[in-house]
Amino acid sequence: MSAGVTTNVVLLGSTGSIGTQALDVIRDHRERYRVVALAAGRNTELLARQAAEFDVPDDLARSCVDDPGALADLAAHSDAQVVLNAVVGLAGLPATQAALGHGKRLALANKESLIAGGPVVARARQDGGGELVPVDSEHSAVYQALRAGKRDEVRRVLLTASGGPFRGRSGGELARVTVADALAHPTWNMGAKITIDSSTLMNKGLEVIEAHELFGFDFDRIDVIVHPQSIVHGMVEFTDGATMAQLSLPDMRLPIGLALGAPDRLDEAFGPIDWSRLGRLDFEQPDLDAFPCLRLAYDAGRAGGAAPAILNGANEVAVAAFLDGRIPWLGIADVVADALQAGSGNVDAVEDVLEADRVARERAQAAVEKRAAA
Numbered sequence: 381m382s383a384g385v386t387t388n389v390v391l392l393g394s395t396g397s398i399g400t401q402a403l404d405v406i407r408d409h410r411e412r413y414r415v416v417a418l419a420a421g422r423n424t425e426l427l428a429r430q431a432a433e434f435d436v437p438d439d440l441a442r443s444c445v446d447d448p449g450a451l452a453d454l455a456a457h458s459d460a461q462v463v464l465n466a467v468v469g470l471a472g473l474p475a476t477q478a479a480l481g482h483g484k485r486l487a488l489a490n491k492e493s494l495i496a497g498g499p500v501v502a503r504a505r506q507d508g509g510g511e512l513v514p515v516d517s518e519h520s521a522v523y524q525a526l527r528a529g530k531r532d533e534v535r536r537v538l539l540t541a542s543g544g545p546f547r548g549r550s551g552g553e554l555a556r557v558t559v560a561d562a563l564a565h566p567t568w569n570m571g572a573k574i575t576i577d578s579s580t581l582m583n584k585g586l587e588v589i590e591a592h593e594l595f596g597f598d599f600d601r602i603d604v605i606v607h608p609q610s611i612v613h614g615m616v617e618f619t620d621g622a623t624m625a626q627l628s629l630p631d632m633r634l635p636i637g638l639a640l641g642a643p644d645r646l647d648e649a650f651g652p653i654d655w656s657r658l659g660r661l662d663f664e665q666p667d668l669d670a671f672p673c674l675r676l677a678y679d680a681g682r683a684g685g686a687a688p689a690i691l692n693g694a695n696e697v698a699v700a701a702f703l704d705g706r707i708p709w710l711g712i713a714d715v716v717a718d719a720l721q722a723g724s725g726n727v728d729a730v731e732d733v734l735e736a737d738r739v740a741r742e743r744a745q746a747a748v749e750k751r752a753a754a
């Protein structure tokens with residue numbers, strides 16, 4: 381993607397947080413990027429405005445984020461070189477598969493497709509030759525840090541976690557936290573589901589699985605370190621003891637811009653650090669007893685097959701039940717553990733992923749009812 385060449389981009393999930401920030405980046409780099417198709421959800425008014433601004437024809441600006449087949453059609457668009465998949469949920473999996481299967485660059489923000497559908501995505505990547513570039517800030521950081529050495533020189537990968545609003549609290553204190561407490565995230569401004577995931581550290585657990593799928597390292601070589609300032613996003617430790625870290629202020633436009641054009645960087649700075657104001661960087665080990673969701677994610681990742689899909693589906697049900705006031709915050713991990721305990725099979729195709737997700741939700745719902753009735 382050298383200078384003077386325009387890259388055609390399909391943007392799936394254009395009206396959400398990642399989608400609108402991606403359009404911010406593209407708006408400032410019109411000589412480099414052209415939007416050829418847009419997919420959004422119910423916000424048809426914003427979708428229509430985006431289509432008008434970026435000259436996307438009506439039939440390629442679709443309100444179809446709940447339609448996996450339509451998303452996959454757009455992802456396979458013959459004119460596109462890059463597909464940015466920022467759809468939320470498993471509806472994004474066929475689009476992920478289609479983009480990689482057609483040999484395109486996939487800038488992936490739809491983490492569910494990679495976490496729950498890991499084996500399916502791995503096959504599409506292998507068969508189609510498409511390149512998978514992470515949009516998630518931690519994985520983008522690791523992607524950048526990995527450039528400092530050879531693959532067999534990597535000792536371990538470190539993902540940083542802000543620790544969420546309950547960092548440093550014990551299990552006893554966590555028994556009484558409310559929905560409002562859990563929604564008050566200290567550094568990143570995100571949606572309700574992901575903010576709750578951040579408070580339980582499930583978000584980081586899902587990212588550990590994502591890192592395993594993206595970069596292929598064993599779970600023993602992927603560690604989480606709590607870093608409340610959210611300035612260091614990820615690190616790679618090499619065999620000679622050198623650790624490479626990527627630092628920037630929390631601004632998703634940086635990893636989005638890099639995912640669109642890597643290895644080239646944007647000529648515009650998002651999240652540069654003002655060293656006169658940055659006082660300190662703190663790091664601490666995560667407390668796996670107080671935040672069992674992180675341990676559950678490692679367990680599910682190591683089990684492989686459908687276990688990560690079970691973890692992901694059960695967690696969604698558990699978080700929704702917590703937000704509805706039906707189970708306490710500590711109940712989220714209990715519900716997920718119950719769903720995982722019933723076992724998991726293999727995942728070979730999209731249908732297997734959807735079936736595992738259905739089973740996970742059924743099990744989690746039963747676990748919620750049991751607790752809500754108690």
Ligand code: MG
Pocket residue numbers: 516517518587
């Ligand atoms: Mg992240």
